[in-house]
Amino acid sequence: MEYDVIIGMETHVELDTHSKMFCTCSAQWFGAEPNVHVCPTCAGMPGALPVINRRAVEFSMMLGVALNCSINQHTFWERKSYWYPDLPKGYQITQYQYPMCYDGYLEFDVRDLSGGWNEQSYRKRVRIRRAHLEEDTGKLTHAGRSSYVDYNRSGVPLLEIVTEPDIFNAHEAYAYLSALQDIVRYLGISTGDMEKGAMRCEPNMSLRPKGTDAFGTKVEIKNLNSLSAVRGAIAYEIKRQSAALDKGEKIRQVTLGWDDVRGVTVMQREKEDAHDYRYFPEPDLPPLDVSDDWLALVRASVPELPIAKQARYQNEFGLSAYDAVQLTTNRDVAKWFETGIKALNDEKAVHALAKRFANFVIGDLTRLMNASGLQIEQIKITPAQLAGLVKLVEVQTINSSTAKLVLEEMFGSGADANAIVQAKGLAQVSDSSVLEKAVEDVLAANPKEVDNYLKGNEKLLQFLVGQTMKASKGKANPQMIQGLMKAALEKRR
Numbered sequence: 001m002e003y004d005v006i007i008g009m010e011t012h013v014e015l016d017t018h019s020k021m022f023c024t025c026s027a028q029w030f031g032a033e034p035n036v037h038v039c040p041t042c043a044g045m046p047g048a049l050p051v052i053n054r055r056a057v058e059f060s061m062m063l064g065v066a067l068n069c070s071i072n073q074h075t076f077w078e079r080k081s082y083w084y085p086d087l088p089k090g091y092q093i094t095q096y097q098y099p100m101c102y103d104g105y106l107e108f109d110v111r112d113l114s115g116g117w118n119e120q121s122y123r124k125r126v127r128i129r130r131a132h133l134e135e136d137t138g139k140l141t142h143a144g145r146s147s148y149v150d151y152n153r154s155g156v157p158l159l160e161i162v163t164e165p166d167i168f169n170a171h172e173a174y175a176y177l178s179a180l181q182d183i184v185r186y187l188g189i190s191t192g193d194m195e196k197g198a199m200r201c202e203p204n205m206s207l208r209p210k211g212t213d214a215f216g217t218k219v220e221i222k223n224l225n226s227l228s229a230v231r232g233a234i235a236y237e238i239k240r241q242s243a244a245l246d247k248g249e250k251i252r253q254v255t256l257g258w259d260d261v262r263g264v265t266v267m268q269r270e271k272e273d274a275h276d277y278r279y280f281p282e283p284d285l286p287p288l289d290v291s292d293d294w295l296a297l298v299r300a301s302v303p304e305l306p307i308a309k310q311a312r313y314q315n316e317f318g319l320s321a322y323d324a325v326q327l328t329t330n331r332d333v334a335k336w337f338e339t340g341i342k343a344l345n346d347e348k349a350v351h352a353l354a355k356r357f358a359n360f361v362i363g364d365l366t367r368l369m370n371a372s373g374l375q376i377e378q379i380k381i382t383p384a385q386l387a388g389l390v391k392l393v394e395v396q397t398i399n400s401s402t403a404k405l406v407l408e409e410m411f412g413s414g415a416d417a418n419a420i421v422q423a424k425g426l427a428q429v430s431d432s433s434v435l436e437k438a439v440e441d442v443l444a445a446n447p448k449e450v451d452n453y454l455k456g457n458e459k460l461l462q463f464l465v466g467q468t469m470k471a472s473k474g475k476a477n478p479q480m481i482q483g484l485m486k487a488a489l490e491k492r493r
């Protein structure tokens with residue numbers, strides 16, 4: 001039978017603030033020695049008083065604006081009571097009745113596996129039900145018969161983003177999370193690093209026979225720590241549940257984990273009845289009021305987001321959708337690209353030059369950065385310098401294979417393209433008398449190939465052109481050599 005798959009996503013994003021949500025301890029817990037960022041407040045000592053982290057409130061509003069949400073300007077904090085060893089107070093301070101942000105949506109593109117755009121690609125909108133601000137718990141580690149608790153993470157600001165059940169397959173779930181990750185990084189509000197626990201997601205999903213209305217039994221998948229784990233776990237569950245339903249089995253309402261090594265989901269626990277968390281207003285904190293002015297400042301601080309940038313790059317610079325995505329996924333790369341485009345400063349040929357510039361960034365520059373492990377803000381070469389190189393190619397001072405070599409030099413030394421071309425004598429030779437002589441020399445040195453060419457093996461033209469380019473150390477103008485070589489051979493017929 002065919003089934004409809006319905007997925008909702010809960011994502012926890014740790015906000016990258018200096019201090020924790022309600023105390024001045026450092027929020028940078030990852031990699032720190034256990035229990036060094038702890039004070040009476042985040043250790044849950046009786047009588048310790050919380051104070052609201054203003055920056056965390058701002059960060060959560062920024063995400064709300066980016067996700068097209070309404071912002072609750074009047075909200076208050078509530079205690080969610082439950083006991084667990086990683087929760088020393090016995091309750092978590094959160095927003096329940098009035099989340100910081102509500103009723104928004106995220107629009108993104110669902111692409112093929114390599115990130116490219118094909119006939120199956122489409123734009124998707126997932127509604128955001130709410131995003132509320134709360135504090136993270138501590139972290140438990142289990143070893144043998146012992147368990148250890150680390151309170152460094154206790155009280156780190158956490159934003160929980162809940163979608164409506166608008167996601168219909170593993171691919172869409174992956175694309176949604178990856179778009180959300182790009183946005184939190186663009187906003188600079190979180191590292192979004194899933195493998196470091198800064199972004200954690202829990203899909204809940206159910207299947208029902210295609211075309212029916214009643215929801216099937218919901219299962220939850222916990223503790224997924226990479227985008228590919230999300231895709232893998234959902235795809236696996238769709239297969240498992242379809243097979244079970246086909247056999248007439250009932251799906252049990254359970255919480256599942258994901259075994260990345262074996263590529264299977266594993267039962268963690270049967271779903272207990274809904275907890276009564278006994279929410280009530282936090283008596284130690286005042287209500288949170290956001291003034292119109294403050295909200296306006298936050299709105300103004302939200303930068304142009306990836307999807308808007310992609311559309312603009314396609315319209316303004318004539319780039320392909322694929323190139324636009326490559327250039328906008330990382331905010332620093334986009335900024336670097338835009339600075340370079342400004343430096344090109346050529347209105348008439350803006351499309352051709354921008355395309356050439358984009359190719360260098362996506363191709364050779366990215367390759368050099370990957371090989372050296374450098375980020376774009378760390379490299380020696382500036383956007384204006386790359387623009388200089390692009391112009392040298394454009395006016396045919398150098399050809400594109402020489403440009404690759406020049407770029408490598410620039411990447412290593414930070415020197416200008418022009419200086420390198422001058423110092424190494426790399427300027428392209430377009431003097432036809434010089435090139436004609438080079439062609440004649442190659443013909444004289446390869447009589448057998450010339451003979452075979454004239455007998456009909458026309459592939460040898462490229463060989464002879466290649467020999468001439470080699471003899472010129474790559475400096476000859478390749479289009480001219482092609483023409484001269486062909487003419488010289490025809491003369492011998």
Ligand SMILES: [Zn+2]
Nearest residue numbers: 023025039042
């Ligand atoms: Zn603290």
